[in-house]
Amino acid sequence: MSAAIQLHGVVLQQGDRTLCRDLSLTLQPGERWLVLGENGCGKSTLLSVLAGWMPPSAGAVTLGGTDIARLPSGQRATQLAWLSQQDEHPFPMTVMEKSLTGRHPYIPRWSWESDTDRRIALDMLARLDIAHLAAHDLATLSGGERRRASLAAVMAQQTDWLLLDEPLSQLDIRHQQAGLQQLQQLAEAGKGMVVVSHDPNHAWAFASHVLMLFGDGRWQAGTVAAQLTADNLSQLYHCPVEALDRHGMPWFLPCR
Amino acid sequence: MVATHLTLRRMLVVLLALATLWLCMALLSVCVGSTTYRPWQWWQAGADQQLAKDVILQLRLPRTLAALAVGGLLALAGTVQQVLLRNPKADPYVLGTAGAAGVGALLAMLLGAGAVIVSVSAGVGAFASILLVFLFAGYDRSAAQTRLLLTGVAVSSFCVALNALLLSLAPDGLLRGMVFWLLGDLSGADGAWPLAGLGVLLALIWPFARDLNLLGHGVQPAHALGLPIRRLRTGLYVLVAIATALAVTTAGMIGFVGLIVPHALRLMLGTDLRLLLPASALGGGIVLVLADMVGRMVLAPQQIPVGVITALVGVPVFLWLLRQRGMT
Numbered sequence: 001m002s003a004a005i006q007l008h009g010v011v012l013q014q015g016d017r018t019l020c021r022d023l024s025l026t027l028q029p030g031e032r033w034l035v036l037g038e039n040g041c042g043k044s045t046l047l048s049v050l051a052g053w054m055p056p057s058a059g060a061v062t063l064g065g066t067d068i069a070r071l072p073s074g075q076r077a078t079q080l081a082w083l084s085q086q087d088e089h090p091f092p093m094t095v096m097e098k099s100l101t102g103r104h105p106y107i108p109r110w111s112w113e114s115d116t117d118r119r120i121a122l123d124m125l126a127r128l129d130i131a132h133l134a135a136h137d138l139a140t141l142s143g144g145e146r147r148r149a150s151l152a153a154v155m156a157q158q159t160d161w162l163l164l165d166e167p168l169s170q171l172d173i174r175h176q177q178a179g180l181q182q183l184q185q186l187a188e189a190g191k192g193m194v195v196v197s198h199d200p201n202h203a204w205a206f207a208s209h210v211l212m213l214f215g216d217g218r219w220q221a222g223t224v225a226a227q228l229t230a231d232n233l234s235q236l237y238h239c240p241v242e243a244l245d246r247h248g249m250p251w252f253l254p255c256r
Numbered sequence: 257m258v259a260t261h262l263t264l265r266r267m268l269v270v271l272l273a274l275a276t277l278w279l280c281m282a283l284l285s286v287c288v289g290s291t292t293y294r295p296w297q298w299w300q301a302g303a304d305q306q307l308a309k310d311v312i313l314q315l316r317l318p319r320t321l322a323a324l325a326v327g328g329l330l331a332l333a334g335t336v337q338q339v340l341l342r343n344p345k346a347d348p349y350v351l352g353t354a355g356a357a358g359v360g361a362l363l364a365m366l367l368g369a370g371a372v373i374v375s376v377s378a379g380v381g382a383f384a385s386i387l388l389v390f391l392f393a394g395y396d397r398s399a400a401q402t403r404l405l406l407t408g409v410a411v412s413s414f415c416v417a418l419n420a421l422l423l424s425l426a427p428d429g430l431l432r433g434m435v436f437w438l439l440g441d442l443s444g445a446d447g448a449w450p451l452a453g454l455g456v457l458l459a460l461i462w463p464f465a466r467d468l469n470l471l472g473h474g475v476q477p478a479h480a481l482g483l484p485i486r487r488l489r490t491g492l493y494v495l496v497a498i499a500t501a502l503a504v505t506t507a508g509m510i511g512f513v514g515l516i517v518p519h520a521l522r523l524m525l526g527t528d529l530r531l532l533l534p535a536s537a538l539g540g541g542i543v544l545v546l547a548d549m550v551g552r553m554v555l556a557p558q559q560i561p562v563g564v565i566t567a568l569v570g571v572p573v574f575l576w577l578l579r580q581r582g583m584t
Contacts, residue, residue, distance in 0.1 A: 053479050077482025084476040090342045091472050091527045096260035101470055104481045109463055112264045134260045150477075157481070 002029035002160040002192070003064025003079060005050060010059035012042045012049065019045065021217035023059070027209075029160060032183075032193040034207040034224070036200055038237060041215030043196040044085060047163045050194060051082035063161075077105035081157040083150055083164045089138045096134040098149045099125050102156030124152035127182055129175065143170040151179070161192045168197065180205035200241075200252045203228055212236050228252075262528035270531060274538040278324070281545045285320040286312055288549060290556060322447030322506055323548045323562070324541035327513050328454045329503035331540025333496045334514025335532055336461060339472040340492055341405055344522075347514035348500040351408030354511075355415030356385030357504035358438060362422040365434055375505035382501035385411050386493055440510030440563025442548050450506045457499050458537050464488065465529040472527070510563040512570035513540050520573070543570075 005027040012020040019042030048054045052068040061068045099121035125131040128148040183206040210227040212220045233241040243250035334347035348354045360381025364374040392407045470478040517540045551560040
């Protein structure tokens with residue numbers, strides 16, 4: 001059913017800079033990967049490569065053994081959802097319409113959205129606490145509310161894999177916690193995830209694995225328990241990071 | 257309750273209303289003119305009857321059909337181009353499609369070609385400009401599509417200059433016809449085939465309306481939802497080129513319909529293209545028939561080119577609509 005994502009010697013380049021060299025990794029179904037790294041280290045580029053949007057500079061990405069670029073696009077869309085950082089709305093669109101877009105891969109060309117599609121779309125809005133904004137134009141919302149609408153659309157796609165590029169950025173404390181809770185629920189539902197974030201502590205909510213991109217070609221990957229240490233994070237961010245004890249779990253903060 | 261999304265029922269109701277208005281405008285346009293006929297007069301026996309039949313069938317009906325077709329084609333092309341470029345300011349005129357068609361037509365006129373050659377030449381111009389914009393802009397992966405839009409604007413400006421050059425070279429005998437053509441003129445136009453063309457184009461584009469909805473809100477999300485973006489875009493550009501060429505060869509250059517009709521309809525009906533595409537095809541026709549009636553009657557017996565009317569009336573209406581939107 002659920003398929004693994006495999007990276008075979010993937011190289012990520014931005015101009016003449018090599019961000020990531022020879023990245024070979026298998027993401028098993030149901031694993032939740034947190035991708036960490038400095039600005040411009042290739043996190044978003046990696047997600048767009050995994051989504052089949054950009055080809056890697058070298059190497060290949062497969063989903064269930066098929067090259068992601070050769071996978072029929074409609075089939076890909078039912079297995080893999082991608083929340084990019086792109087947030088542009090040149091035309092008015094209501095929050096409900098946005099959420100309904102996630103159902104697109106399931107609606108045959110000559111059909112209208114079914115009651116089931118509407119129910120799913122509305123349910124996702126309710127989960128992210130924006131159902132009351134369903135009739136509002138996206139352009140009239142705050143950045144955080146728009147982000148939640150986009151996340152609702154991605155969740156409505158009901159795929160086994162979710163590629164989420166900073167899904168919780170721009171969210172206030174309460175909604176960030178609510179968002180983390182949603183990711184936790186998705187994890188419990190057995191979804192595979194690749195999540196880009198700037199906060200290593202987000203790992204505790206949902207992640208099983210961590211991928212660290214150093215931005216100079218080096219990378220490091222493994223389970224949260226093995227990889228998420230103050231030493232590794234200090235190296236990753238070029239800034240001393242210390243771990244405080246919080247209910248028996250390390251909580252990472254920059255040293256001051 | 258406020259509408260959160262388009263339902264099938266709402267779409268059918270709106271389209272039925274628009275179609276009724278469309279038919280009424282067509283009927284009105286056929287009846288009104290230097291002599292005004294009432295529809296029931298057509299079947300009455302009498303001396304006037306033959307004249308009425310001639311005026312209506314030979315003069316007004318082809319012209320009315322042309323207005324319906326050209327308005328619909330331009331509005332349809334504008335709607336699709338706005339989505340493809342994700343820019344509500346795009347239309348066949350802004351992007352130079354119509355300007356290039358104009359260059360083709362004026363060149364043919366200057367060389368003394370007949371009506372058919374002029375039309376073909378205009379069509380070639382429209383296709384060439386689309387090709388040119390595409391080649392220069394390349395496959396733009398950027399979010400804003402700025403390169404594509406700016407290339408269109410550049411091509412458009414270039415065509416304006418070329419048209420001016422052709423006009424300055426033209427002998428006096430040809431000048432009036434050329435200027436009328438540039439301004440957009442429906443007199444002598446026959447709309448039966450273009451109207452059929454509009455129907456075919458709409459039938460080809462409408463099945464992809466839901467895909468277009470996604471395309472309008474960013475290519476990356478659209479890709480993630482499984483759209484074959486490159487193929488979709490190429491196909492739509494070709495259809496838009498055909499629509500523009502067909503409109504321009506029928507009635508010359510008529511501006512603002514492709515820009516204002518989709519925009520106004522979007523403000524009134526929302527952005528779902530499943531409704532907006534057929535609504536534009538109908539709405540464009542309604543607006544152009546209305547503009548043509550005004551042009552025929554205001555200074556009768558003198559006729560004002562319909563392109564002048566659309567510009568004079570369209571722009572203030574557009575500004576008013578924008579203001580309404582701003583206040584709510």
